[in-house]
Amino acid sequence: MIPLLHDFTDATVLVFGGGPVGARKARRFACEARVIVVSPTFGDRDFGGAELIRALPAPEDAADWLERAAPALAVAATDDAAINEAVADASRERGILVNRADRSGERDAGSVVVPATVRDDPVVVSIATGGTAPALSKHLRQELEETLDGAGEMARVCAGLREELKDRNVPAERRRSVVTDVVNSPDLWTALRTGTSNCPQVIEDVLADELSTGGERP
Numbered sequence: 001m002i003p004l005l006h007d008f009t010d011a012t013v014l015v016f017g018g019g020p021v022g023a024r025k026a027r028r029f030a031c032e033a034r035v036i037v038v039s040p041t042f043g044d045r046d047f048g049g050a051e052l053i054r055a056l057p058a059p060e061d062a063a064d065w066l067e068r069a070a071p072a073l074a075v076a077a078t079d080d081a082a083i084n085e086a087v088a089d090a091s092r093e094r095g096i097l098v099n100r101a102d103r104s105g106e107r108d109a110g111s112v113v114v115p116a117t118v119r120d121d122p123v124v125v126s127i128a129t130g131g132t133a134p135a136l137s138k139h140l141r142q143e144l145e146e147t148l149d150g151a152g153e154m155a156r157v158c159a160g161l162r163e164e165l166k167d168r169n170v171p172a173e174r175r176r177s178v179v180t181d182v183v184n185s186p187d188l189w190t191a192l193r194t195g196t197s198n199c200p201q202v203i204e205d206v207l208a209d210e211l212s213t214g215g216e217r218p
């Protein structure tokens with residue numbers, strides 16, 4: 001399987017199953033997509049603001065639910081293998097992506113896996129184990145959370161710098177070395193993480209330094 005980033009803006013995700021797994025998948029997608037969860041029970045779980053529809057679809061009803069919701073992605077997260085299978089089959093027939101939560105290892109065409117994800121927008125890192133060891137994905141995600149602290153702010157620094165340096169017609173080679181130095185500065189990471197500096201301040205400092213040295217290293 002090959003990782004891709006998929007934009008779910010204006011798209012629907014249809015989740016079958018309102019248990020802990022259905023709720024987790026719903027929360028994951030609800031930050032961007034319109035999410036509908038269909039299940040006979042929901043408990044008092046957090047579904048991330050998804051629309052909840054109380055129903056118990058039989059396997060032969062799966063196609064009808066997909067036709068009506070026209071989702072970009074269907075998530076089969078019930079504890080009933082027959083309905084999960086029917087959702088996967090009906091999705092595949094319609095070219096709808098499908099995530100089957102009760103299967104690991106080999107996948108059918110058109111199926112997707114939900115990876116463990118660390119997000120510090122606009123930075124995103126996802127981890128998967130070929131479906132073999134989700135607990136390991138979770139463990140590595142927890143470890144990476146620490147490493148990635150401040151990465152979102154660092155991305156904004158780099159983006160702002162690239163823009164400003166381009167505006168000043170700084171040659172590509174020089175732009176690359178300025179941005180690379182910034183990314184490799186342990187002091188800067190610490191300053192961004194501890195809040196002793198911020199994106200506009202860093203950009204201002206680097207540009208001031210760049211202009212005063214005229215691109216020459218002192």
Ligand SMILES: C[C@@]1(CC(=O)O)c2cc3[nH]c(cc4nc(cc5[nH]c(cc(n2)[C@H]1CCC(=O)O)[C@@](C)(CC(=O)O)[C@@H]5CCC(=O)O)C(CC(=O)O)=C4CCC(=O)O)c(CCC(=O)O)c3CC(=O)O
Nearest residue numbers: 101102103104113114115116128129130131134135137138
């Ligand atoms: C194939 C996949 C399909 C998919 O769901 O997309 C799948 C399938 C299955 N998971 C199972 C079990 C567990 N899953 C978790 C946790 C997560 N599972 C996630 C993804 C995936 N799980 C996909 C593969 C990803 C990869 O390649 O690594 C994560 C990363 C993302 C998310 O779901 O949000 C999320 C961590 C999020 C985070 O915290 O960052 C835990 C840990 C826990 O709950 O604490 C356990 C118990 C421990 C264990 O078993 O390892 C079972 C057995 C059920 C049973 O035995 O009944 C199956 C089915 C089977 O194996 O048959």
Ligand SMILES: NC(=O)C1=CN([C@@H]2O[C@H](COP(=O)(O)OP(=O)(O)OC[C@H]3O[C@@H](n4cnc5c(N)ncnc54)[C@H](O)[C@@H]3O)[C@@H](O)[C@H]2O)C=CC1
Nearest residue numbers: 017018019020021022038039041057077078079083101102
């Ligand atoms: N992918 C993952 O990360 C994980 C996957 N699993 C797998 O996912 C399945 C679901 O896990 P949990 O949420 O913990 O199970 P659960 O048993 O707590 O919840 C299942 C939900 O599906 C609903 N349901 C049953 N029949 C349905 C139907 N025909 N249509 C719609 N909803 C229906 C139930 O009412 C319940 O709300 C498990 O059976 C297991 O195989 C389990 C743990 C992690």
